[in-house]
Amino acid sequence: MIAEVAVFSLTKFVTLEDNIEMAYLRQWLLLVLVQVIQICTASGPPRVIGKVHHRHIAKVGRNTKLLCPVEADPPPLMQWNKNNHNIPNGWTRFKVSQDGQLRIRGIEMDDAGTYVCKAINGFGNIKINYTLIVVDEEKGIVKQDNSLYNQSPDEDLRKEGAPPVFTELPKKDHIVRPVGSSVRLKCRATGNPRPHVTWFFNNQLIQIDEDPSKHPQWILKLQNVNELETGEYTCKVSNRLGQINHTYTLEVIEKIKTKPVLISPHPMNTTVDYGGTASFQCRVRSVVQPHIQWLKRVEDLDSIPNLNTTIEVKGQKFVVLKTGEVWNRPDGTYVNKLLITHATESDGGMYICLGANSMGYSFRSAFLTVSSGPNTGLSYTNQDSSSPKNHLPLFIAVPSAIIGMGLFGVLLFYIRRRRQCNNQGSNLKIQRFPVPTQDKDFYTNNYHNNSNMLPISREKIPKTPTPSVDLYSDISSVSQHHPHHHHHQHNQYSY
Known part of the structure; x- marks a missing residue:
């Protein structure tokens, strides 16, 4: 009896112990499951x-x-x-x-x-x-x-502050101008706050009376200069974060007495393949830096919607091309280069380099020939209908017509003679005559007789080279057979 009670009590104790362990196990599994679900559904780091x-x-x-x-x-x-x-x-x-x-x-x-x-x-x-x-x-x-x-109205607090930095400076620091001319010196810069610009002449402050709101401080205008204004001009650009400066040397000389001289042989006649790149060079000798401009002659005025966009030189119309920077060489000459890329037939024609200063201007011209178009083997020099090249179809068509007429005559003679033979055979006994397949002598004579009517020349028509016009020559004396449409693009590169 006592043993039975003891066994019952032990069994009850073991069962209670198991239930507690199972409860803990279920809770642990539930926590793990929740964490797994959170990990699977979470989107990741912030x-x-x-x-x-x-x-x-x-x-x-x-x-x-x-x-x-x-x-x-x-x-x-x-x-x-x-x-x-x-x-x-x-x-x-x-x-x-x-x-x-x-x-x-x-x-x-x-x-x-x-x-x-x-x-x-x-x-x-x-x-x-x-x-x-x-x-x-x-x-x-x-x-x-x-x-x-x-606090300053020149500063944008929404942006980071920045010290001054030059954004526009000419590459030439030494400037030569004749007496009575005008000069513009530039010192454009950027920064935050907006930089303040002051100018100095030989280290002496220049008082500028103009309204800064109407005239930018970074431009110094000198008008009607004289020899006393020769010296160094310095701009100082500053804001609360820094300062920079730049100095120009101005040399005022006596008035110019000669106009620019264009140095031969430039520009030179040039030939370029269709789609290729061509260039013209212009060299000018002048006491001071000249103004150099490239022009292109217009042959078809109807192609220009507005004639006000052209200029007239020696009675002829020209379009003004965009011109790049002028470079000063050590020998005292000035150089500018015109670059023509992806050349087409419309780019062919006369080009002029014009150099000018206060005493006048001079010019020289050259021609561009564009050869071998994409669909033909012809060359493009933009000549008009009076050019000998345009008569080439006649030189081919006329002799071909004469030869064709000769062959037609031989065939007609052969047909008539055969008919005569057939008529004679109908009245006489049937005989077989050897009918020639070709009347060689007649054909040959007839061909030569017709050929003498218009001799066919096998020689190529010589192409007359277009001369490079001298700067003092009259443009009107140059060949007029170079029509050109001015709707083309020219990229300028100077050196």
């Missing part, structure tokens, strides 16, 4: 959503907020710091909202600095940086990081 403006401007005494546009699953934990120091809960004017925004009440100048929002979850973290700029409008001062400076 990521930025939308566009972030990293520079934030706040005014003294106002409230502001910095966003932390981040999303993640599981939701991230948001942390803010200022200048690499965590923002404690004791900062009563600072509060982080549930969506991660940092709100600041009653902005002070010392609130300026670098703020970082850090979003963290089990998959990783991400940081978003802000630069808070504080403006005191009453005092007209700005604090950015540790810098305190006066």
Whole structure:
């Protein structure tokens, strides 16, 4: 009896122990399952959503907020710091909202600095940086990081500050001008704040009376110069972040007494394959830098919708081509180059290089021939219908017609003679006559007789080379047989 009670009690104890273990096991499996589900459905580490403006401007005494546009699953934990120091809960004017925004009440100048929002979850973290700029409008001062400076309408606080950088400077620092001429010196630069430009002549400040809003400071105009204005002109470009300068040397000489002289043999007649690249070079000798311009003669005036776009030289119309930079050579000459790419037949024709200064102008011309078009083997020099090349079909058609008439005569003679033989055979006994297949003598004589009517020349028509016109020659004396359409593109490259 006692033994039976003991066995029953032990069995009951073991069963209770098993139930507890199973309960723990079920809870553990449930937790693992939940974690697996969370891992499978989670989207990963935090990521930025939308566009972030990293520079934030706040005014003294106002409230502001910095966003932390981040999303993640599981939701991230948001942390803010200022200048690499965590923002404690004791900062009563600072509060982080549930969506991660940092709100600041009653902005002070010392609130300026670098703020970082850090979003963290089990998959990783991400940081978003802000630069808070504080403006005191009453005092007209700005604090950015540790810098305190006066507020300026020339500065865009939404953009990073930048020191001045030149954006436009001529490649020549030494300028020669005759007495009475005008000069424009340029010192264009960019920066934030917008740079301020001052000019100096031989280290003496130049007072400019013109309104800066109407006349840019980076241009210095000198009119009706004289020899006393020879010297160094320096522009100083500065803003709160830096300063740069550039110096020009101006040399004022006596008035020019001669016009430019174009140095032969340039430009030279040139031949280029269809689709190829051709170039003309122009060299000018002048006391001062001349104005060099390239022109192209227009043959078909109907192709130009507006004749006001052309100029007239020696009674002929020309279109003005875009001209590149003029280079000064060590020998005192000036050089400019015209480059024609992807040449077509419309590019063929007369080109003029014109050099001018205050005393006048001179010019020289040359011709461009474009050969071997895409569908023909002909050359394109843009000659008109009076050109001998256009009579080539006649030289072929006329002799062909004469030969054809000769062959027709031989055939007609043969048919008539055969008919006569047939008629005689109908009245006489049938006889077989040897009928010749070809009357060789008649054909030969007839062919030669007809051939003497128009001799066929096998010689090629000589092509007369087009001369390069001298600068003092009359353009009108040059061959007029070079029609050209001015709707073409010319790329300019100087050297």
